[in-house]
Amino acid sequence: MLAPLAAELEYLKEEYRLLKQENEALYRQMVEVEKKSLEQEIKFNQLSKASFEGVIIYNEDRIILVNHTLCRLFDYDLDEIKQLKIIEFIAPEHRKEALAQAEQTNKDWFETVCIKSDGTHFPARIKRKFIPHQGVDASVMVITDLTNDKRVEQELIQSELLYQKLFEESRDAIYISGVRGELLEVNPAALELFGYTREEMLSMNAQRLYGNPEEREKFRQAMQKQGSVSNYEVLLVKKDGTEMHCLLSSTTRRNAQMEIIGYQGIIRDITERKRTDELVRAKALAERSAVMKAQFLANMSHEIRTPMNAVMGMTHLLQDTHMSAEQKRYVNGIYSASEHLLVLINDILDFSKIEAGKLQLESIEFSLREVLSNIADTFKFKVREKKLDFILNIDEQLPPVIVGDPTRLTQILLNLVSNAVKFTEKGKVQLDVRLFTEDKLNATIAFAVADTGIGIEPDKVDFIFDSFSQVNRSDTRLYGGTGLGLTITKKLIEMQGGTISLKSKLGEGTTFLVVLKFEKGAVGSISNHKYTLSEMAANPLGRLRLLIVEDNELNRVVTTDTIKKWGKDIVIDIAENGEEAVKKIRKTHYDLILMDVQMPKMNGYEATQYIRKTLHKTDLPILAMTAYATTGEAEKTITSGMNDYISKPFDPKKLYQKIAKLTSKKEIVHLDNPDDMEKISEKRIEKAETYEHITNLSFLEESVAGDEELKTKMLEIMINETPQEIALMEKYYHEKNWERLRAVAHKFKSSVVYMGLSGLKEVVQNIQLNAEKHENLDTTGNLIAEVKHTCLLAVQEMQEELKKLKKN
Amino acid sequence: MARNYKIFLVDDDIKTLIMLKTHLEKRIGHDITVNVFAYGENCLDRLNEEPDIIVLDYYLNAIKEDAMSGTDVLKGIVAARPQARVVMMSGQDDMETAIETLRNGAYDYIIKNEKSMQRLEFLVNKIILELEKEEHGV
Numbered sequence: 017m018l019a020p021l022a023a024e025l026e027y028l029k030e031e032y033r034l035l036k037q038e039n040e041a042l043y044r045q046m047v048e049v050e051k052k053s054l055e056q057e058i059k060f061n062q063l064s065k066a067s068f069e070g071v072i073i074y075n076e077d078r079i080i081l082v083n084h085t086l087c088r089l090f091d092y093d094l095d096e097i098k099q100l101k102i103i104e105f106i107a108p109e110h111r112k113e114a115l116a117q118a119e120q121t122n123k124d125w126f127e128t129v130c131i132k133s134d135g136t137h138f139p140a141r142i143k144r145k146f147i148p149h150q151g152v153d154a155s156v157m158v159i160t161d162l163t164n165d166k167r168v169e170q171e172l173i174q175s176e177l178l179y180q181k182l183f184e185e186s187r188d189a190i191y192i193s194g195v196r197g198e199l200l201e202v203n204p205a206a207l208e209l210f211g212y213t214r215e216e217m218l219s220m221n222a223q224r225l226y227g228n229p230e231e232r233e234k235f236r237q238a239m240q241k242q243g244s245v246s247n248y249e250v251l252l253v254k255k256d257g258t259e260m261h262c263l264l265s266s267t268t269r270r271n272a273q274m275e276i277i278g279y280q281g282i283i284r285d286i287t288e289r290k291r292t293d294e295l296v297r298a299k300a301l302a303e304r305s306a307v308m309k310a311q312f313l314a315n316m317s318h319e320i321r322t323p324m325n326a327v328m329g330m331t332h333l334l335q336d337t338h339m340s341a342e343q344k345r346y347v348n349g350i351y352s353a354s355e356h357l358l359v360l361i362n363d364i365l366d367f368s369k370i371e372a373g374k375l376q377l378e379s380i381e382f383s384l385r386e387v388l389s390n391i392a393d394t395f396k397f398k399v400r401e402k403k404l405d406f407i408l409n410i411d412e413q414l415p416p417v418i419v420g421d422p423t424r425l426t427q428i429l430l431n432l433v434s435n436a437v438k439f440t441e442k443g444k445v446q447l448d449v450r451l452f453t454e455d456k457l458n459a460t461i462a463f464a465v466a467d468t469g470i471g472i473e474p475d476k477v478d479f480i481f482d483s484f485s486q487v488n489r490s491d492t493r494l495y496g497g498t499g500l501g502l503t504i505t506k507k508l509i510e511m512q513g514g515t516i517s518l519k520s521k522l523g524e525g526t527t528f529l530v531v532l533k534f535e536k537g538a539v540g541s542i543s544n545h546k547y548t549l550s551e552m553a554a555n556p557l558g559r560l561r562l563l564i565v566e567d568n569e570l571n572r573v574v575t576t577d578t579i580k581k582w583g584k585d586i587v588i589d590i591a592e593n594g595e596e597a598v599k600k601i602r603k604t605h606y607d608l609i610l611m612d613v614q615m616p617k618m619n620g621y622e623a624t625q626y627i628r629k630t631l632h633k634t635d636l637p638i639l640a641m642t643a644y645a646t647t648g649e650a651e652k653t654i655t656s657g658m659n660d661y662i663s664k665p666f667d668p669k670k671l672y673q674k675i676a677k678l679t680s681k682k683e684i685v686h687l688d689n690p691d692d693m694e695k696i697s698e699k700r701i702e703k704a705e706t707y708e709h710i711t712n713l714s715f716l717e718e719s720v721a722g723d724e725e726l727k728t729k730m731l732e733i734m735i736n737e738t739p740q741e742i743a744l745m746e747k748y749y750h751e752k753n754w755e756r757l758r759a760v761a762h763k764f765k766s767s768v769v770y771m772g773l774s775g776l777k778e779v780v781q782n783i784q785l786n787a788e789k790h791e792n793l794d795t796t797g798n799l800i801a802e803v804k805h806t807c808l809l810a811v812q813e814m815q816e817e818l819k820k821l822k823k824n
Numbered sequence: 825m826a827r828n829y830k831i832f833l834v835d836d837d838i839k840t841l842i843m844l845k846t847h848l849e850k851r852i853g854h855d856i857t858v859n860v861f862a863y864g865e866n867c868l869d870r871l872n873e874e875p876d877i878i879v880l881d882y883y884l885n886a887i888k889e890d891a892m893s894g895t896d897v898l899k900g901i902v903a904a905r906p907q908a909r910v911v912m913m914s915g916q917d918d919m920e921t922a923i924e925t926l927r928n929g930a931y932d933y934i935i936k937n938e939k940s941m942q943r944l945e946f947l948v949n950k951i952i953l954e955l956e957k958e959e960h961g962v
Binding site for chain 1: 836837838839840842843846847850883885886887889915936937938939941
């Protein structure tokens with residue numbers, strides 16, 4: 017029995033050895049495989065680590081492998097994740113749908129919503145594939161987070177909506193068309209603009225919207241050439257045929273081959289804007305022509321005024337010659353007709369100035385009573401002639417001096433009173449001036465002009481202030497005038513912030529009421545003495561040397577002869593233009609230059625500039641004579657260095673006044689009239705107080721050139737000598753020793769220069785001349801008094817200056 | 825070598841004399857001596873001092889009534905010292921008379937105004953240059 021057992025054992029041993037061998041082989045094989053698998057896994061992990069997608073390899077429901085991105089994506093640890101089932105990656109509410117999608121074999125991917133370890137959801141795309149893994153059936157699943165993709169998509173949807181909204185709500189018409197102009201899409205604004213329904217529009221060609229077919233063709237060509245156009249102006253037509261000016265901005269639509277497949281664009285209706293532009297242009301044109309009209313009128317008035325000056329001036333001169341009664345009547349006729357003509361010219365000029373907004377109001381202090389009495393004077397003869405009563409009532413409470421434009425106030429009242437006189441055949445014309453209201457600064461004054469004339473029909477009252485209207489056409493022939501008078505009057509009143517109103521009864525008379533507000537002026541501020549004709553005759557201008565610069569021969573004669581009547585000692589020189597004037601002024605001393613503005617060769621402004629700047633004759637009075645009656649012209653004369661101006665044709669009274677004012681005979685003093693004396697001395701004191709310093713030591717300072725010792729010496733001499741020299745003048749004046757007075761006055765001029773009392777130079781010069789010529793000797797005393805007054809103040813100032821010097 | 829030039833100033837206004845003398849002494853670069861006289865008579869008395877330039881006011885009798893007039897003084901100078909250059913000074917108003925004095929032998933004239941000092945300075949320089957030329961033939 018042992019032998020079979022041993023054999024059995026031997027067999028078993030062999031069996032074991034073989035098995036062991038096989039086992040070892042298998043083991044080696046297994047180690048080999050495992051080693052390979054490990055390498056693969058390492059490789060996989062390395063790969064999947066870098067991936068942006070989560071990767072899971074699984075069998076049945078068991079997870080074999082995951083990459084790091086997956087862990088990151090779901091926020092699990094590697095160990096945790098291996099415990100999960102695949103379905104647990106999907107958000108519970110999406111699992112059913114996801115499973116359904118996964119079963120569709122024709123699709124290897126689907127989108128769903130996944131859930132992270134913390135419960136948050138995220139959109140994801142899942143790709144699935146079966147792969148054998150280490151000999152077993154396995155699936156690989158790739159999960160992509162779609163959060164970012166979804167956002168972009170959302171934004172795209174949002175922006176599309178935005179464009180849709182823009183398209184729908186735009187106030188500009190928007191269209192999309194095909195290449196042949198067929199309309200593919202239009203927005204509601206386009207429907208509104210053209211008046212078609214959507215269906216109508218989408219079935220029509222854009223061609224039909226054009227007013228000019230060639231414009232459409234041009235547009236098409238521009239589009240093909242440039243690819244886009246902006247603000248292309250076209251004429252389009254609405255459904256009802258209304259034409260519209262539109263701006264078209266368009267771009268081409270192209271396909272992938274860059275061929276034009278159509279257009280899209282915006283249309284804006286600019287018909288209104290164009291109309292406004294046209295209006296603006298028309299307005300500018302109208303304004304320019306108004307300015308030109310005003311300029312033309314100003315020029316015309318200049319052209320007319322120049323010969324008028326000659327006519328009126330010579331008529332004036334003729335009136336003073338011996339004539340028969342018949343001749344006198346004719347001459348008076350010429351004079352009143354030319355006066356009338358001048359009024360008409362002035363009316364037209366004023367009207368055009370008001371229209372052009374060029375009329376400027378002055379603001380100066382003036383005496384209301386003087387204005388009123390001048391008006392009464394003006395109508396004295398006319399009223400007497402027509403056998404009317406003229407009554408002027410002036411309120412006692414009226415302020416004596418008011419601030420405003422006396423010329424324009426006079427014009428307003430003259431116009432109303434002259435109308436009243438013109439339209440009244442019997443009875444009276446009455447001017448009542450009353451203080452309406454008053455406060456500390458201002459006074460409101462009411463002017464009532466009442467007549468007992470023809471009156472105005474009630475239905476005409478409203479039009480009476482309109483331009484070119486007289487009550488009846490026939491009135492124009494009967495009463496004359498431009499019909500501008502009341503228009504100008506009203507405008508002048510309104511420009512001053514006042515009102516005008518009227519009451520009238522046909523056949524009984526008319527009352528105009530003007531209410532104007534004025535600032536109150538300072539009493540005593542007006543010193544301009546107004547000369548009456550009798551005063552002019554009684555007060556010759558004295559010894560004067562004048563230069564008349566005028567290119568018009570007739571006007572030269574008028575001016576010369578008019579002035580000559582004012583004194584036998586007036587020497588008049590003539591220059592025909594500025595150049596000649598400058599030559600004469602260089603050689604001869606003149607008391608006054610009468611300068612025409614418009615002249616060939618050097619004109620009045622240029623000549624004045626030359627006289628002031630090159631000849632350094634800053635004190636030489638220059639009176640401009642201008643036929644331009646505009647405010648601008650007046651300003652120009654003053655800014656160019658002239659002292660004053662008078663407009664041609666000139667009123668002889670005014671010319672006299674201006675000459676008297678500009679030459680040193682500033683005031684003709686009536687020694688027997690104590691009021692006048694008081695007025696003048698008042699004015700002088702005022703003058704002295706106005707300036708802080710009456711002396712101007714700059715010349716002295718310049719001369720001593722910083723030499724304080726010399727300056728001290730000079731001041732001492734002047735302080736000492738000045739009173740002595742004045743005392744000498746007084747002494748010789750009382751002794752009537754004219755030759756000595758002349759000599760002292762002559763010497764005194766250099767003192768005046770050193771003291772810088774430039775205003776006094778003329779006065780001293782006149783003392784000297786009066787003494788030399790034995791003229792105006794009774795008024796010379798006043799001149800000496802003026803010199804004394806000013807010089808004593810000057811000496812005080814110099815004493816102050818000396819004190820200061822010595823302190824240093 | 826440039827010599828000393830003697831200038832006489834004649835004016836009855838002390839201020840003018842002071843100003844002119846100071847101005848000339850300061851501004852004239854040449855060696856000059858300036859003498860001042862309030863009366864023409866005193867100037868004539870000292871012509872033996874051989875002045876080169878005499879600046880003479882036209883009116884000299886403002887203070888002293890019976891003083892010699894500028895014209896008379898000029899005549900005296902022309903007679904006694906014809907080589908002296910006489911510059912007449914006058915106010916603007918007697919400019920014509922001043923020009924008349926040129927015919928009576930005055931060298932030039934100056935109008936009395938704010939510019940007269942500069943004008944005199946110019947004239948004095950001009951005369952001195954002329955004299956230099958005459959004497960040195962430069």
